[in-house]
Amino acid sequence: MGNHTIIFSKHALSQMEERGAAKDEAAEAILRGEKVPAKKGRHAFRLNFEYNRIWGNKYYRIKQVMPIAAEEGNKLTVVTVYVFYF
Numbered sequence: 001m002g003n004h005t006i007i008f009s010k011h012a013l014s015q016m017e018e019r020g021a022a023k024d025e026a027a028e029a030i031l032r033g034e035k036v037p038a039k040k041g042r043h044a045f046r047l048n049f050e051y052n053r054i055w056g057n058k059y060y061r062i063k064q065v066m067p068i069a070a071e072e073g074n075k076l077t078v079v080t081v082y083v084f085y086f
Contacts, residue, residue, distance in 0.1 A: 004076045006030060012067070012078040019083035020055055026067040026081050033066075042070050042079065051085065060085035 006027050008016075016026060025047075033047030044066055051063040064084040069076040 004030075004071070004074055006069075006076050006078065008078045009080075012080050016081045016083075019081065020063070020085075021065045021081050021083045025049060025063075025065045026078060029065045029067055030069065030076060030078075038068050040070075042068050044068050055085050058085075062086050 008023060008026070012026075013023075016023070029045045029047035033045040036044045036046065038044040046064060046066045049063045049065065051060050053060065055063075062085070064086070066082040066084070067078045068080050068082070069078045
């Protein structure tokens with residue numbers, strides 16, 4: 001996804017804040033993560049990060065960041081971001 005401009009929707013930004021993901025992590029997931037098909041012709045990008053911290057009163061070693069993006073020409077609009085801890 002080298003030459004794409006990444007744009008974050010307001011919904012994606014609020015979901016990232018609520019779920020504990022940073023913009024740079026979501027962008028890195030898009031650039032380096034596994035690309036898989038998502039609903040409505042969108043793409044999901046999964047990338048695991050070493051975490052080794054507490055989230056929600058529980059210790060987790062890995063945080064997986066999974067942005068969902070719509071591709072329009074050379075623009076990727078991130079519509080939401082899921083975060084999984086394990």
